[in-house]
Amino acid sequence: MQSLPSGQPKDSTAFLWFARGMRNIVSLPALILMSAFIGFAGFAKESGIDLTHAVFMTAAIWALPAQVVLIAAIQAGTALVPTFIAVTLSSVRLMPMVTTLVPDLRAEKTRTLTLLFLSHFVAVTSWVMANERIGRVPRQHRTAFFAGFAVTLTTLNIIVVAVVYTFSAGIPAMVLGALFFLTPIYFLTSLWATARDHVIKIAMVLGLALGPVFYLVAPKFDLLLAGLVGGTLAFFIGRRFSAKGKGGGQ
Amino acid sequence: MNYQAFDAWWWPFLFILIAGWFATDVWRYTGVLLGRRLSETSQVFVLVRAVATALVAAVIARLVVFPSGVLAETALALRIGAAAIGFVAFLLGGQRIAIGVATALAVLLAGMMMGF
Structure with a gap:
């Protein structure tokens, strides 16, 4: 499914670049991230979190470590303020990541509001993917391209959490363990390669x-x-x- | 006031919004506002990028050295060994990510089956 577009029209629209970005979800990193969210769905279920809450968390937070920290705090019966502090500490890392992505993403006319909206979809995987791939995209189409794969990646994993939570009766422990291990190895190799x-x-x-x-x-x-x-x-x-x-x- | 404090349907959602969404997105928004003033070639940019990279590397190390869930039951030496062998395979294989991931996973699974 990696066929390159042969006849590229000169006046490519934002929609076209959005679609091109979207195509990147058929890729190894997207697959690995999905595996990690399969693991997360299992973890949320084991921890007694409702399906709707697990799905809502994924959409609203979209940062796996923060979600794991939040569930751990919920399980321990931690109060709102200490939970906020624990989660926010695990998410500080997103700031330098977004800060360095913004100069790569924006064109002259890009509105701040667009960047604020898109920043919600920045997590480690989409950041690493953007580092890998955004350089090939003409500057004025980068926000559309990023939206294409990042928003799709989030949406897809929200669905993965819902589906896996519902049907995850018997994922063998060894498979879950292997799935959890994919993420750090992908980050390690991809970060080095790029x-x-x-x-x-x-x-x-x-x-x-x-x-x-x-x-x-x-x-x-x-x-x-x-x-x-x-x-x-x-x-x-x-x-x-x-x-x-x-x-x-x- | 914890997650279980109120019996209302909306309370867990509000709890997640405050302690989850806001706690996380506040950093993303700050990142956008800071990044807008930064040029890709400036030294500050290089520094911030180095900090971001070291942070992600620390995430990697934490996931391998101090994992949660099923992985926590495996031996530390197995996890580090699998990651290291996977990384070497990745380097030898012309920096192809798939080779590194597949090798690390194979070593881990083999080790788990041998009871490490």
Whole structure:
């Protein structure tokens, strides 16, 4: 199903680019994310969350770690404010991700409202996919293209959660475990494959090493600390080792 | 005031909206407002991108080292070994993601079947 459009009209409309973006859901990362949401549906059901609530969570939050944190808090009977804090800490990572995606996404005439709307659909998978694929799209069509795959990806997984929750009587434990494992390996390989320069690779290595350390030292702030410390270190190490004078070269 | 505090049908939805949706999207919206002023070639952009990447890498490490659910019952050495072997296969296979994912999964499943 990977046939390329042969006769591309010059005046491609937004709708066409939306459709082209949509086609990207037939891909390995989309499949892996669906597997992760199959796992999530099983987890929500096991945790005694209603079907409607699990579906609503997926649509409203659209960030798997935040959803898992929320369910854990619900199960523990945690109050609203501490739950908010736990969830919001797990979601801080979305800010730098969206911040770096915006300059890639917007064209001159892109409205802020459009970007705010689209930002809801940014999660790790769509971010990694956008990094991989958005560069090939003409700038003025990037928001349509991103909307095409990101909104579709979210919609599809909402359906996956509803369907799997309803029929998930007997997913074997080993299969669930394997499904959970797909996600980190996909992030790992894709992030490395799409790294634009060595600063990114250094940041990856540092994040991988620092993450577990900070998890043991400060479990609530582990991602934030690993990101800030690892990212800043990588930035300065990268600057030291890169030949100066060539700003932003490939 | 927890999830089970009120017996009304709408309370869980409101709880999810406040502690889930708002807690998450507030960061996405902040990201948009900050990103609008950022140029792709600026040093600040490179720095923020490095921070975002290290954050995602920490997510990866957490999912492998401290997983939840079924994976938590497998041996740590198996999970790290499967991830490492998968990554090496990915590098050797010309950085093809599918090769890395398939290899890591094969090692993990083999290990689980052997009772690790």
